[in-house]
Amino acid sequence: MLYLDNAATTPVRREVLEAMTPHLTRTFGNPSSHHTVGEASAAALDDARSRVARVLGVRTNDVVFTSGGTEADNLAVKGIAIAAASTRGARHVVTLPIEHEAILESVAYLHRVHGFDATLVPVDVHGRVDPAAIEAAIRDDTALVSIGYANNEVGTVQDVASIAAICRSRGVPLHVDAVQATGWLPLAGTGAAAIAVAGHKIGAPKGTGALAVAGRIPLEPLMHGGGQERGRRSGTQDVAGAVGLATALELAERERDEDVAAVAPLRDAFIGQVLDRVPRARLTGDPVHRLPATASFTFAGTSGEAVLLELERRGVVSSSGSACAAGADDPSHVLLAMGIDRETAQTSVRFTFPHGLRQSLDAVADAVAASVEAVTG
Template identity: 45%
Template sequence: MAYLDHAATTPVRPEVAARYAEELTRGGNPSSLHTVGRDARRRLEEAREELAAALGAEPAEVVLTSGGTEADNLAVKGAVYAHPSPRPRLLVSAVEHHAVLDAAGWLGERGLADVAVLPVTGDGALDLGAARAALDDGEPPALVSAMWANNETGVVQPVAELVALAGDVPVHSDAVQAVAHLPVDFAASGLAAMSVTGHKLGGPVGTGALVARRELALAPVHHGGGQERGVRSGTLDVAGARALALAVRLAVADREAESARLAALRDRLVAGALAAVEGLRLTGAGAPRLPHVAHLTVEGADADSLLFGLDMAGVNASAGSACSAGVQEASFVLTAMGYPPELARSALRFSLGRTTTEDDVDAVLAALPDVVARSRAANAAR
C-alpha cells in the first residue's frame, strides 16, 4: 500500500518506539516520594526539558496532556473558566480543528462564553481585517484561537500577524500539523498557548502537551490530584512524555531537509494530477501551505467513491469531507472558504511523511485518472 495519510497519523519512529517500550518496563509513580517515584520524576522532568528545548519554550510552560484534543480543550475552556467575566468573549477561526470549534460551541451553547467565529479568505487563510474588527468589538476576549496550519487544506495561517493585532489579548494556536514541517518557536511566536501532539510526527497516539505561558490564567477542565500546575490532574505518563519528547526533538532536527524532500514530492504529485485529470483544483493555491499536504477538489466526483477506488488501487488517502452515520457531509473547512456543497464533497487530501517515496507518488498518478473517471460516472448515474 502507498500510505498517504500521514496528517491523520504517521508511523512511530523506531527509536521512539524503543524508548517508549523501555520506559513501559519500569515502575514508579512520579508523584511518589520514595526512590522509585523520585527516579520516575527525574526521567519525566528530563523529558519535559527535552520537549521544551525543541519547541522554544521553558520547561515550566509545558503541560503534558493525552494529545492535541485535550490540549485544545484545556486552552479554550481553561481560559474561559479562569476569566473573571461570567460570559467572556471568545474568538476562533472558522477552520479550526473540531477540538477547538466544538469546545467553543459547547461554551457558547451553555452561556459560558460569547463566541465569535472569524471568517477566512477563499484561499483558507484567516481574514485579518475581520479579526481586527472582532477584537475591537467590545470587551477584550478571554482568548483568540487560530491554528498554525490547517489539518485539511495545509494552508498556513497568519499567526504572527494575529498575535500582533491581538496585543495584550492571549492567542492560542493548534500547532499539531506544524511542528514537524515549519519553524515553530514558542518564545518567539508571542503566543500565550500552543497545542502539540505526538502521533503526527513519529510519536505514539495518546501523547501531547499544551505549552502555556505561566501568566496565562487557566482553570482545570477536570479535577483530581493537582498535577501539571494544578490544571491537568492525573497520574503522569512517564513513558508517553519520554516518547513525545524524543519524537519532537527528532522531527525538529530533521525538519529542514525532510520538508524540502516532501515539498518536492508533493509538487510532483500535484503537477502530475492536474496534468492527468481535468477538473481538478488545488486548494489554497494562493496561500502558503504545509510542505507535506496536497489537497485537491475533483469536479463531478464524490469523496467516498474516490477514496474507495484509491484504496482498491493500493493508495491510502483521506477526504476533505466528513461522514456521520453514513451520510456524507460537505467539508466545513471548504464551506467556510466559499466552496459550493457539491465541490466541498469532492475533496482528496494526500499527506506525505517520512516513509513516503517516489514510488508512492507514482502509485497515485497511475491510479487517479481511472478512479476519478469511475467516480464521476457513478455520480452522474445517481
C-alpha cells in the same frame, strides 16, 4: 500499499519506541510517589518536559502533558476563557470557521454553558484569514483568540506571527493549534500564549500530547484530583508517553529543514500532474501558504468516497478530510467556509505525505487519474 493519510496518524518511530520501553518496564513508578522508584519516574518526566519546552521555545514549567491534541485544545480554549471570565469578566472568544472540531466544539460549549459570545472570522477562498480581520474582531471583553497554525484538511498556513503581534498589542492571549504544523513549520517563536501539539502525527504513540501555556496566563483546569501538572491537569502522568513525545518532537525538529526541502517539490510535482491530467480536479487550500506535505483536491461530478475506494484498490490509502469527522455524511465545514458548494465539497480527497518521503509520486498521480476516470466513466 502506499499510506498517504499521515495527517490522520503516523506509525511509531523505532527511536521513540526504544526511548519509551524502559519507562514501561524498569522505570515504572508513579512520578508522584515519594520513594526511589517514583523519583526515578519523576526525573524522567522532568527531563521530557524540559525537552518538549526546548522544541516549543517555552519555559519548562509552561508545558502541560495531555492525552493528545484534542485535550490540549480543550484545555486551552476552555481553561483560558473560563479563567478570563472569572478574573476580568471577559466572555468573548475569536476563532475561525475552518478550525478543528476540538476548537469549534469547545467554543460552542463556552457559549452554551457559560454564556460566551463568539466571533468566527471569515477566511478567503483558500482558507486564509486576514490578520486585520482578527484585529477588528477583538473586543474589550475578548478572553481568547484561537486559531490553527495549519489547517488539518487543506493545509493552509496562517500568518501566526502577525496575528500574535496583534493579540499582544491588544492584551489578548493567542492559542495556536500546532498539531498539523509540527515537523513542518517552526514551533518556537510563534508569539502565542498557548500552543498545542500531538505525538501521533510525528511518530509518537496515540494518546500523547502537550499544551504549552505561558505562566502569566490564568488557566482553569478541566480535570481535578491529585493536582498533577502544577494543578493544571490532574491524573497520574504517562511517563513513557511523555518521553515518547519528547523524543518524537526532537527528531521532527532536527529533520524538519531536510524534510521540507525534499517533500515540498515532490508535492508540487504531484499537484501539477493531477491538475494537468484530471480535468475535474481543483486544488483546495492556499497554493503558496500550505504545508509541504499536503495536497487536497475536489473532483467535481464524482463522489469523494468512491474515489477513495478506487485509490485503495490501486494500492493508495488517502482520506476525504479530517479523521475526526470520518463517517459523517455532511460535507466538510472547512470547504464550506472557503465558499465551496456542498455538492463539490463532498468530492474532496486529501493526500498527506510522510516525513522522510523521497521517492517520486508519479505512480500516485497515475492512480488518481485512473480512479477518477473509473468513477465517472
